Amino acid sequence: MVDMAMNEMNAKSIADDLADFLGDHPGQLARVHSVFPHAVNLLIGEYELITLTNQGDIPPMGVLVDRGETFTKLIKTGDEILLDVDHFRAVSRAFTMDLRDAETWKTGSMLSIDGRPVADIARIRLTLIRWLAKQPAQGLLPLLPRLARQSLDHKPANDNIYSRYIANDLEVFTRAINISDWECALRLADRLIGFGIGSTPSCDDFLAAYLVILKIADRLNPGRFPWVPEFNQSIAHKAKNRTTLISATMLKHAADGKISQIHQQLIQTCLFNKNGELLHFADLVMKHGATSGGDFLLGLICALEWYQAAITNTEKEGERAWVEPNQPQPMPGI
Amino acid sequence: MTLHTSIKRNAYYDSVTLMLLSRELQKLEGVEDVLVGMGTDLNLDLARDLGLATSEFEGLTPNDLFIAAKIDEAVISMKAVEDAFKEQLNKSAESESDEDYQAPSLRSAIQALPGANMVLISVPGQYAAAEVEDALDAGLHVMLFSDNVPVEDELRLKQKAVEKGLLMMGPDCGTAIINGKPLCFANAVRRGKIGVVGASGTGTQEVTVQVHKLGEGLSQVIGTGGRDLKEQIGGLMMIQGFESLIADPETELIVLISKPPAPSVAEKIYRIAKTSPKPVVIDFIGGDRAAIEAVGAIPCISLEDAAQKAVKALRGQAYEDFTGFSLPEVQIEEIVEKAVAKLKDDQTELRALFTGGTLADEAMKLLGVHQAIYSNIPLTPEMAIENLPAGRGHICLDLGEDQFTRGRPHPMIDPQTRTEFFRSHIDGQTGVILVDVVLGFGSYSDPAGAVAASVREIRQRLSKQGKDVVVIASVCGTDLDSQDLNQSIKTLEAEGILVMPSNAQAVRLTDLVMQRIKKGA
Amino acid sequence: MSVNDLFKQELKVVNLGLKSFHNDLKSQGVTVVQVNWKPKAGGKKNMLNLLSKLNKVKQS
Numbered sequence: 001m002v003d004m005a006m007n008e009m010n011a012k013s014i015a016d017d018l019a020d021f022l023g024d025h026p027g028q029l030a031r032v033h034s035v036f037p038h039a040v041n042l043l044i045g046e047y048e049l050i051t052l053t054n055q056g057d058i059p060p061m062g063v064l065v066d067r068g069e070t071f072t073k074l075i076k077t078g079d080e081i082l083l084d085v086d087h088f089r090a091v092s093r094a095f096t097m098d099l100r101d102a103e104t105w106k107t108g109s110m111l112s113i114d115g116r117p118v119a120d121i122a123r124i125r126l127t128l129i130r131w132l133a134k135q136p137a138q139g140l141l142p143l144l145p146r147l148a149r150q151s152l153d154h155k156p157a158n159d160n161i162y163s164r165y166i167a168n169d170l171e172v173f174t175r176a177i178n179i180s181d182w183e184c185a186l187r188l189a190d191r192l193i194g195f196g197i198g199s200t201p202s203c204d205d206f207l208a209a210y211l212v213i214l215k216i217a218d219r220l221n222p223g224r225f226p227w228v229p230e231f232n233q234s235i236a237h238k239a240k241n242r243t244t245l246i247s248a249t250m251l252k253h254a255a256d257g258k259i260s261q262i263h264q265q266l267i268q269t270c271l272f273n274k275n276g277e278l279l280h281f282a283d284l285v286m287k288h289g290a291t292s293g294g295d296f297l298l299g300l301i302c303a304l305e306w307y308q309a310a311i312t313n314t315e316k317e318g319e320r321a322w323v324e325p326n327q328p329q330p331m332p333g334i
Numbered sequence: 335m336t337l338h339t340s341i342k343r344n345a346y347y348d349s350v351t352l353m354l355l356s357r358e359l360q361k362l363e364g365v366e367d368v369l370v371g372m373g374t375d376l377n378l379d380l381a382r383d384l385g386l387a388t389s390e391f392e393g394l395t396p397n398d399l400f401i402a403a404k405i406d407e408a409v410i411s412m413k414a415v416e417d418a419f420k421e422q423l424n425k426s427a428e429s430e431s432d433e434d435y436q437a438p439s440l441r442s443a444i445q446a447l448p449g450a451n452m453v454l455i456s457v458p459g460q461y462a463a464a465e466v467e468d469a470l471d472a473g474l475h476v477m478l479f480s481d482n483v484p485v486e487d488e489l490r491l492k493q494k495a496v497e498k499g500l501l502m503m504g505p506d507c508g509t510a511i512i513n514g515k516p517l518c519f520a521n522a523v524r525r526g527k528i529g530v531v532g533a534s535g536t537g538t539q540e541v542t543v544q545v546h547k548l549g550e551g552l553s554q555v556i557g558t559g560g561r562d563l564k565e566q567i568g569g570l571m572m573i574q575g576f577e578s579l580i581a582d583p584e585t586e587l588i589v590l591i592s593k594p595p596a597p598s599v600a601e602k603i604y605r606i607a608k609t610s611p612k613p614v615v616i617d618f619i620g621g622d623r624a625a626i627e628a629v630g631a632i633p634c635i636s637l638e639d640a641a642q643k644a645v646k647a648l649r650g651q652a653y654e655d656f657t658g659f660s661l662p663e664v665q666i667e668e669i670v671e672k673a674v675a676k677l678k679d680d681q682t683e684l685r686a687l688f689t690g691g692t693l694a695d696e697a698m699k700l701l702g703v704h705q706a707i708y709s710n711i712p713l714t715p716e717m718a719i720e721n722l723p724a725g726r727g728h729i730c731l732d733l734g735e736d737q738f739t740r741g742r743p744h745p746m747i748d749p750q751t752r753t754e755f756f757r758s759h760i761d762g763q764t765g766v767i768l769v770d771v772v773l774g775f776g777s778y779s780d781p782a783g784a785v786a787a788s789v790r791e792i793r794q795r796l797s798k799q800g801k802d803v804v805v806i807a808s809v810c811g812t813d814l815d816s817q818d819l820n821q822s823i824k825t826l827e828a829e830g831i832l833v834m835p836s837n838a839q840a841v842r843l844t845d846l847v848m849q850r851i852k853k854g855a
Numbered sequence: 856m857s858v859n860d861l862f863k864q865e866l867k868v869v870n871l872g873l874k875s876f877h878n879d880l881k882s883q884g885v886t887v888v889q890v891n892w893k894p895k896a897g898g899k900k901n902m903l904n905l906l907s908k909l910n911k912v913k914q915s
Contacts, residue, residue, distance in 0.1 A: 035346075201377065243372070443889075469869075513864070517876075554862060575858070582862055747875075775879045
């Protein structure tokens, strides 16, 4: 009979980790932590962030709202939201969010059985690099040629102070991971976490891509990369005090292999035999969160370099092969 | 060249915004260098390496935004840089600053406010009772706007309030005016000698507005909440309010407003009325006239009538039931004729869309005499809106009822609900549309404008079928209300809406038009 | 302090809930304090497991 009113919203999807959380902790009171045009972060206690968004990309601990307009106009920092079991409700009655019909988005659904052959991944990585070179070079992207170790038909970079400053550190970091010198990489991460512009600083987005790729590699090849869990958790732990809460939350999830849906889709297309338009997803990621997308893609390209090599070696050396830390690995030709 | 750092705590902006900002700030005359970023250690390192560090860096946390600038103070001030920053931000981000102290709890608020005497509670229903309890324990009066409070809690809390001689107005109490100050949904009315105790929000509003229009004023307007006169609660607040008005030196006449109370409760009230030294006007909407007269109180046939009788009785003038119109009969007849002439033969149906519950109720009671009206507040169960045969029939809806306000603002606060009903419920068979337009505190900033816009849309839609429609409205507001009563009326009339001086008259006019339509059919 | 005492005093309000009520009162010059309300700890209710309700699974 009646169209949905402005302030009564429905959740289209809910991340499964959030569903679990609400089931375990019903009746929480959250406070609005930050408001963006298409997303709102709610804070429970000191550290737990929940994201409400309507921009079509649902993050871990997130809810996708089915509103087209800027629903965030109803909400401001400091507002209190009651997190009931099946709905969220602003204490001010400004809005309610019905969760009952929401589909569950599996945050950990990235692992499917058929991994792509290495050659495929290499080809995909190249495609991404060439595509990324054509995008506006914001954030860390001016460093693409250097970090991707490609000479490219590249427009003069729209250099910025942040990317200039961090160039060396980023390069050394990627090299350290490539030779699996994870302890060195971890020390270098001290020079990266929290660096860059944005409420998720550029280097954090860069690192997030790494964490996810590392985690996937670890899960697909149990025991092959024994340093990954500790490495990932260390990064997440460092992030707690060294960067914004929003970014630390992102890194925390990434350390567990969890990332927002469009990033998840992109990575899935890169690594698994899953039908999907690579560049379509890349474009979605690029558009998401302004420079965050570009920084993440750069990190992905660099992490894929490691991944290719890591998988190649395990393929070469068979099931029980171990990769020794600190042992120089041959750099694959591109 | 001097260095300055500007800090915004817990400020979050996306990178594009910040990049643009940086660029804009860099362009400013007199700015040699500027870095904008979150106060992470590494960003601050960069700032230091760029030679932009100041002592403020010590206090920065990763969740703070900083603007570190090197400027030529002969050319530009840091304040100007900050202003430029703000200007850029205002384009996208919403900004609302609140300098007021916000207490973390009721207790601390009471401490911060010596002499606090009233607590206004509008938190979710399931938490409200506990807060009311605390307030009463602290010796404060309570106005409880929240609904969905269990009736057992209401009883317990009201008993406590009565014991302590305190007011517990509610739950679901939307209207009160204490010491001349409107609380929640109430109109700006002059102070005076008439005291009101009302269980019905918009009913109370209409009465106070009419009293004001007639030139008198209100001493105190006490709300009781919608359930107060039910058997289980026993009219505790109605009685409490009634007695306090009898004892109040400023009050010379008392008006009681409610839907018909449970018989035992009515009894109690009549008993008090009987011994009241002050005249009592009782509007138990559709209530027992004889019983009211028997105790020497003055019965009413409408909210407007209650106000008129109260004013007349206060002035020692004779009064009688006001069943007619302010305009001369001849003019009313003209209006009715013109209205019906606008309609085609198949335009026979009523669509009454109310935001005020008691006003809707009043409409139902008066209109329901002559026609069968489907409603979400039906006079009999068979007339429940769900029984509406294939959407055909007369409809009168109280859009403020629970089923329409779950999870959304009340239609008095936000006209969107009614706007949608205009679209969904009105078609080529609608002959008459009846609405209330409620002004005052708590109400939307331009309810008349919203109604006018909806009517405009309807008219455009219907004109494509070669049709028009009759729209009748009343405005519950005073010349002191912020929504500009006169302008509101003009706005409505500009859309061809017939604006009547009270809900009762609007309803009566609607009735006449509908009868005329029937005759013509 | 009885109701009739209240009538003789200056109204001083503590507002728990909707900010708009606070703003309206303030605009009339009424002394009012806003409370940053939170529900009391140990809030009861609804222990339904959300997962059992949200059992529609979407392959992403």
